[in-house]
Amino acid sequence: MSAVPQYRTAESVSPKHPDKLCDQISDAILDAHLEEDPAARVAVDVAGGHGYVFVTGEVTSRATHVNVGAIVRRIAGDNVTVYEHVTKQSSEIAQGVDTGGAGDQGIMIGYATNETPELLPLEVVLSRRLNEHLYKIWPHDGKTQVTLRDDSIVSVVASFQHAPQKELETAVLTWLEPYATDEKVVLHINPSGDWDQGGFDADAGLTGRKLIVDNYGPRISIGGGAFSGKDASKVDRSAAYMARKIAVDYLRQRQAKEVFVRLAYAIGVAEPLETSVIIDGVHETVKGYDLTPRGIAKQLDLLRPQFEQTAKYGHFGHGFTWD
Numbered sequence: 001m002s003a004v005p006q007y008r009t010a011e012s013v014s015p016k017h018p019d020k021l022c023d024q025i026s027d028a029i030l031d032a033h034l035e036e037d038p039a040a041r042v043a044v045d046v047a048g049g050h051g052y053v054f055v056t057g058e059v060t061s062r063a064t065h066v067n068v069g070a071i072v073r074r075i076a077g078d079n080v081t082v083y084e085h086v087t088k089q090s091s092e093i094a095q096g097v098d099t100g101g102a103g104d105q106g107i108m109i110g111y112a113t114n115e116t117p118e119l120l121p122l123e124v125v126l127s128r129r130l131n132e133h134l135y136k137i138w139p140h141d142g143k144t145q146v147t148l149r150d151d152s153i154v155s156v157v158a159s160f161q162h163a164p165q166k167e168l169e170t171a172v173l174t175w176l177e178p179y180a181t182d183e184k185v186v187l188h189i190n191p192s193g194d195w196d197q198g199g200f201d202a203d204a205g206l207t208g209r210k211l212i213v214d215n216y217g218p219r220i221s222i223g224g225g226a227f228s229g230k231d232a233s234k235v236d237r238s239a240a241y242m243a244r245k246i247a248v249d250y251l252r253q254r255q256a257k258e259v260f261v262r263l264a265y266a267i268g269v270a271e272p273l274e275t276s277v278i279i280d281g282v283h284e285t286v287k288g289y290d291l292t293p294r295g296i297a298k299q300l301d302l303l304r305p306q307f308e309q310t311a312k313y314g315h316f317g318h319g320f321t322w323d
Helices: 018-036 068-076 091-097 122-137 165-179 235-254 293-300
Strands: 007-013 041-049 052-060 081-087 106-113 142-149 152-160 186-189 258-265 274-279 282-285
Touching: 007 122, 018 041, 018 052, 018 068, 052 068, 068 081, 106 235, 122 142, 122 152, 122 165, 152 165, 165 186, 235 258, 235 274, 235 293
Parallel strands: 052 081, 152 186
Antiparallel strands: 007 142, 041 052, 106 258, 142 152, 258 274, 274 282
C-alpha cells in the first residue's frame, strides 16, 4: 500500500507589505530608544494605511532624541500623516518588571529541524528564499507561497507590485531551476492581475499581524504573542527567542531531527512555570539555562538596537544570536 502524500505550504511577505511596514516602524522606534537607553521599556504598536500612520503604546525611557515622525517617514515614505500617542508604562505592570519579573504571562514556543541549513521547515525557507529573490528585482509590496508534496515543490504563488506577469513568471522559473523535479510545478503568477498600488496605498497594516510568517510557518504551533515593538522584558519576544536557541542547541547536541521547546511565564514572576523540550518525540525538562527575563536578555544580548532587521523576513534562521 503506497504512502499518502504529505502536503506542506508556507507563505512569505516582502518588507514593503503593510503589516511588515508596521512591524519595522515598531522595531525601529524600539531601536532608537535602546540606542540611548538600554534599560528602556518599550511596547509600541503601529497601524497604518491610506496616508495615515498611528503610533501608540507605552514607553518608559531616558532617551531624548527619538523622532517618531522621522522614523515613520523613513520606512513608510514622506506622504503620510503621523499621529503619535505614547504614554509611560503602567506603574502596576512596572512594579513586577522592576524586580526582574516577566512583563506578561504567556507560552513561548521554540522549534528547530534538521531539514534545512537554517534549521527551519523546508516550505518556510523556500517561500522566503523566493520572496527575497523577487524583492531584489522588484523592491515593493509582494507575497510568495510554496506548496510541497513530500519534499518536492508542486505549486508556487507569486504576487508582486510593479512586476509584469510575464517578467515575474520568468523570474520565478529562473529561481525554480535548482529545485526542478520530474513533476510539473503549478504556477499562479499575479493571479488577480498585475498591480501597481501596494503598501499603505492599497491596504492597511498592523504590528504583529504576521505571526506565523514571523515564526515557523503554519505547520508549527506558536504561543501567540507578537514580537515587534517590544523590549526584552516582554517574554513573548525574549523567551520566544530563548526557546529557539534552546531548540537549536538540543538539535545540535543530540543530533536530532526535530526539537520543540515550550516556556511559560506569569506576569511579575521571574522563573518560568514550564520548561519543556521535546526531542524527536521524547519529553524532557530544559536544563542549564538562566530563563529569567534578565538572564535571557544578558545571554542573547537583547539590550542593544538590532530589531528593525528582525521585522523584515522573520525572526529565525538569519544567524541572529538566538539562531
